[in-house]
Amino acid sequence: MVSIKDVAKEAGVSVTTVSRVINNRGYIGKETRKKVEKAMAAIDYSPNQIARALQRSQSYLLGVIVPDSEHPFFAELIKNIELFAYQHNYKILLCNSLDEAEKEANYIGMLKENRVDGIIMCSQTLDIEEYKKVKLPIVSFDRIMSNSIPYVGSDNLNGGTIATQHLIESGCKQLLHISGPLDIDVLPNRRADAFKLTCMKHEIPFKVIEQEYSRKAFSLYKNYETFIEEQVADELAKYDGVFCSNDMLAYALYIHAKKNNIPVPDQLKIVGYDYMSFTRILQDPKLTTIKQPADRLGRELCSTLVKMIEDKEGYKPNNTIVDVELIKGDTT
Amino acid sequence: MVSIKDVAKEAGVSVTTVSRVINNRGYIGKETRKKVEKAMAAIDYSPNQIARALQRSQSYLLGVIVPDSEHPFFAELIKNIELFAYQHNYKILLCNSLDEAEKEANYIGMLKENRVDGIIMCSQTLDIEEYKKVKLPIVSFDRIMSNSIPYVGSDNLNGGTIATQHLIESGCKQLLHISGPLDIDVLPNRRADAFKLTCMKHEIPFKVIEQEYSRKAFSLYKNYETFIEEQVADELAKYDGVFCSNDMLAYALYIHAKKNNIPVPDQLKIVGYDYMSFTRILQDPKLTTIKQPADRLGRELCSTLVKMIEDKEGYKPNNTIVDVELIKGDTT
Incomplete structure (x- = not known):
């Protein structure tokens, strides 16, 4: 397995420099950064995010629980959550609860085990008390759960x-x-x-x-x-x-x-x-x-969660109500 | 933070016994298992899968790359992949390539970093050579990539x-x-x-x-x-x-x-x-x-990948062609 030492050797820099580039910490000149990135590509080195997650206590994974990801409305919501997450370097773990309380509870357990950074909860079968026990940041869609769990919904x-x-x-x-x-x-x-x-x-x-x-x-x-x-x-x-x-x-x-x-x-x-x-x-x-x-709702759900994760101290729960409009068709 | 030692203390058993229950290794009596599980629930202990993934070299995460998860066909495919994955204790990381080669390449890099156990590839913009470089198990949808990458498609x-x-x-x-x-x-x-x-x-x-x-x-x-x-x-x-x-x-x-x-x-x-x-x-x-x-295609994609992951030595690449049928409607 290729290690950070091999990258340092290939790039002709110190291990500390490589570590700085990978973790994006401390000052690194543009040229040096390029050299290190080129070396990483040349010897096909992928920084091990699992190990880094342990150090940093962030996994950059978000759990998204929906009743049914095939439903056209949720399919659109999920896509827009994912697009926003990708822009902010997060990835989403998709879970279908199928509106079964037991499956929803299982998922929450699995997501805790995987140490996701937070959960977007669009499924609504479990009692609110169950969510309050979860120590992770949660944003809910279309449901008021508690003062500490912000919600996003349409008007x-x-x-x-x-x-x-x-x-x-x-x-x-x-x-x-x-x-x-x-x-x-x-x-x-x-x-x-x-x-x-x-x-x-x-x-x-x-x-x-x-x-x-x-x-x-x-x-x-x-x-x-x-x-x-x-x-x-x-x-x-x-x-x-x-x-x-x-x-x-x-x-x-x-x-x-x-x-x-x-x-x-x-x-x-x-x-x-x-x-x-x-x-x-x-x-x-x-x-x-x-x-x-669904595009705005997806973005708001994801951006609220990312804010909660990245600003644990400063974040004040902030609910979001998104405007709706009448689309006049042929049935009225 | 609650540790395995706290569970052992709560259950009145040794740390080794708790570890056996968590990792499902070695013989554990039914009663002992129950006692440990009860203790874990009582003090809200979640085994840290990130740490376990490092030991076991398995993350139980599968990457799923699609052109567009909102498209009704892919929405259905994804749902069925996820349902099968859940039954086998895997979770899926969903990625939308939007048919952009660069985004697809980025995703593959991100998935490698997250140490997913394998990738289901339903997007098809990158050159086949790029996929051959990926050292992870891959199953492709609707595309023949190489002899070592099995594919699933309809007939x-x-x-x-x-x-x-x-x-x-x-x-x-x-x-x-x-x-x-x-x-x-x-x-x-x-x-x-x-x-x-x-x-x-x-x-x-x-x-x-x-x-x-x-x-x-x-x-x-x-x-x-x-x-x-x-x-x-x-x-x-x-x-x-x-x-x-x-x-x-x-x-x-x-x-x-x-x-x-x-x-x-x-x-x-x-x-x-x-x-x-x-x-x-x-x-x-x-x-x-x-x-x-889409239901059968999703299941076949996921089951092929799980077989590759769990039987690294014995697995022989096996392509799957799923039957199609004519549905007679009003337009003929």
């Missing part, structure tokens, strides 16, 4: 408000909201709160149908289809506008309406939430939806 | 054959194939080879239009749309059947045809390749396409 309250207002302004008189499961206190529940408040403010009759918590099936479109048929179809005739808590659901509702000859948007108006890649690619219909920008 | 040759045959059997008399860039020798080029051979065998006039290599835009549907308009539209009237080398392209072609009042499938038949999540969710149209199963 769910405003998103719910503008979605509902848009339906009312488009002439709807009876509104339905299909929400995610409301029993875990996560930020997307604010979409339902905003929907109710806005309907009350405008004296519009409304109803909320809550999706049940479905394990292992997060990204399966088929499940949304079944849900619409079994839980929504019978009541649909009463409403002329529906705000769906995500785009996959909005699309499933649109397909159901089409199959059952319910004209969209004339008889039924539909608004989604996400504006994820599937929605952006989809040409027929172009969904009316609330855009939560 | 591109058969895929191209059944796609073309299906168009001919559906009555097409003039066929077009839109291929990916053919200048890098990757396995998906066999789709174009099979297309040409099948057309010749059936004496059907044909043409191949090659997509140029487009950086940083791998997952952007917009680019496929522009490509169809600029490079394909003018010639389209000559053909009654098109085999597209991926689903995103097939969808862009369908949308173009619809906008220009070209009836699909009556006047123009379209076959894609992938059957990725976007295609599966899409209801209108249901694309006719060749399914390459």
